[in-house]
Amino acid sequence: xxxxxxxxxxxxxxxxxxxxxxxxxxxxxxxxxxxxxxxxxxxxxxxxxxxxxxxxxxxxxxxxxxxxxxxxxxxxxxxxxxxxxxxxxxxxxxxxxxxxxxxxxxxxxxxxxxxxxxxxxxxxxxxxxxxxxxxxxxxxxxxxxx
Numbered sequence: 001x002x003x004x005x006x007x008x009x010x011x012x013x014x015x016x017x018x019x020x021x022x023x024x025x026x027x028x029x030x031x032x033x034x035x036x037x038x039x040x041x042x043x044x045x046x047x048x049x050x051x052x053x054x055x056x057x058x059x060x061x062x063x064x065x066x067x068x069x070x071x072x073x074x075x076x077x078x079x080x081x082x083x084x085x086x087x088x089x090x091x092x093x094x095x096x097x098x099x100x101x102x103x104x105x106x107x108x109x110x111x112x113x114x115x116x117x118x119x120x121x122x123x124x125x126x127x128x129x130x131x132x133x134x135x136x137x138x139x140x141x142x143x144x145x146x
Contacts, residue, residue: 108123
């Protein structure tokens, strides 16, 4: 698979994530996809319904996501994609209430491709950065009038 083909699939995948569109998201995956969020309490998933449930949970936990691409490396049928994510932690993140805090963290995907789709998706989040931001004391809000 050529890099342009992988870029096109990843573009559709990320657009579906940003739109919280489960059907479009699942359309970027092969029927036998392996979905692995490293460090997530649930194991590696292979069942499409379980993968949908994982994404539904993610969509409930994060809002206003902005993704800044940092680097992309290509192999014959795989891609390594590194990005910086800024989002609003609206639900539970890593078992910690997000309290609507803004969080910024690095995110890495290693995806394998087959038959025009993602056949394996491995995801790593910078858990240390997230933990630091989610457990820091809340910052006071300054008023406009002094």
